[in-house]
Amino acid sequence: MIANYGFNDASGDWFLILNTDKCNGCGKCVEVCPVKILKVGPDEIDIFREEPVAFVKHEERKKIKYHCAPCKPGYGLGLPPCVAACEPAAISFSDGWKACFKDSHQ
Amino acid sequence: MVEQGKPVEFWRWPETNWVNPDIDWIKGEWITAGVDVGSVSTQAVIMVDGEFYAFGNTRTGSDSPNSAQKGMDYALEKTDLKLENIDYCIGTGYGRVNVPMAQQAITEISCHARGANFMYGPDVRTVMDMGGQDCKAINVDDRGKVLNFMMNDKCAAGTGRGMEVFADLIHIPVWEIGPRSFLISREPPSISNTCVVFAKSEVVGLLEQGVPENEIMAAYCSAMAHRIMELLKRLGVKEKFVITGGIAKNEGVVKRLEKELGIKTAEQAWANPQYREKNYPFDTQLAGALGAALFGQSLLELGKAKSVRKT
The missing domain is CATH 3.30.420.40 (ATPase, nucleotide binding domain)
Structure with missing residues (x-):
């Protein structure tokens, strides 16, 4: 399952995308997240899944525009820490930024 | 149109409830319920062995536990079923953690997906709640x-x-x-x-x-x-x-x-031909509670949940 946790700010629509089929629940993203919005636990959407999975904490979902914004790609800082730390490549960021920052990247 | 001195609230949509006349719950093995406490409306659906048995659709009040209770009472109103007869109850929706009679809470995303699958049929691919x-x-x-x-x-x-x-x-x-x-x-x-x-x-x-x-x-x-x-x-x-x-x-x-x-939405009717034939009420608001009750059924069948039935 693909879980999209979205936010929008002045630079457009953004999504933290978690592919739960790839997620192995290792919890490395939780460790590296500078604002601690991620958590590993039982899958709340697919209740029949036995293995733990990473997700964005409930109380943070409406606030990720403040928390995720400093890490979001496109400012030339490289990958966000959660994306870089994820070995099975389950976490990704929406590529809306490519359009926003086209000039600065070429 | 508007009587003097009498407040009229135009947003007040009518509340409904219904019971399936073709099902005798006493013969059923599993009786499951789903309570969807949303921010505006609360629905309670009761299913007997995965068949649609009764529902109540009410407006949410200022307090989730009360609203859930009201919704459930309304669903039970036309039946001779009591809360004690229900095997497993699942809460969903915005106030899912505050449903007093529920044994478990499941997010409304899963429940709407499951409910839409039951209502509109397995060929549903996109659900917009x-x-x-x-x-x-x-x-x-x-x-x-x-x-x-x-x-x-x-x-x-x-x-x-x-x-x-x-x-x-x-x-x-x-x-x-x-x-x-x-x-x-x-x-x-x-x-x-x-x-x-x-x-x-x-x-x-x-x-x-x-x-x-x-x-x-x-x-x-x-x-x-x-x-x-x-x-x-x-x-x-x-x-x-x-x-x-x-x-x-x-x-x-x-x-x-x-x-x-540029895409048509599916006709708002039961996918199950029997339900369609017997003209069971089709209410799009029920999807969440229906899904929750179906999850209850699956959990009981798989042995992942224990019945709490008292009588």
Whole structure:
């Protein structure tokens, strides 16, 4: 399952995308997240899944525009820490930024 | 139309309940219930061995536990079933953690996907849940399992509560807005779709200018349709596309959304031919509670949940 946790700010629509089929629940993203919005636990959407999975904490979902914004790609800082730390490549960021920052990247 | 001294609330949509006359619950093995406490409405659905048995659809009050209780009592009203006879109850929706009679809480995303699968059939691929305070776009597989979902992160604009506020403002019952929004000579430009408060002041402005009511309704409906489009565009819409939740009953929004998308929504009728034949009530608001009750059934069958039936 693909879980999209979205936010929008002045630079457009953004999504933290978690592919739960790839997620192995290792919890490395939780460790590296500078604002601690991620958590590993039982899958709340697919209740029949036995293995733990990473997700964005409930109380943070409406606030990720403040928390995720400093890490979001496109400012030339490289990958966000959660994306870089994820070995099975389950976490990704929406590529809306490519359009926003086209000039600065070429 | 409006009696003097008597307050009229145009947003008050009618509450309903129903019991299936063809089922005798005593013969059933598992009796499961789902309670969907949303921000605007509360539904309770009771299923006997995975068959639709009874439902109650009420308005949510100021307190989730009370609303859940009210919804459940309303569903049980026409039956001779008691709360003690229910094997397993699952809470869902915005107030899912505050459902006193529920043994478990499941998010409304999974429940709507599962409920839509039951209501509209296994060929449903995209479910749009338009609730009281948020909307979610969900891609599902043939078993009603969530494949991809997206939730709006904004406020109540373009949702059920916004429509209620709007109905009260222009003094037209909320269920008349859909049909009346088509009684227009031209399609007006849509109004602000980012905030209920802004939309409200824009509507007041339009009323002042003398714009006909029906045209304002059309403008509001198209604003709502446009807002949902943003979500659906990102997720991608696959047929069969269905809408659940209260706004699905507003044809003004649904038809405008279909036009903008270029995809028709599925007919609002039971996929199960027996249900269709016997004319069981089809209420798009029930999807969440139905899904929850179905999850209860699966959990009991798989032995992952224990029955709490007392009598």
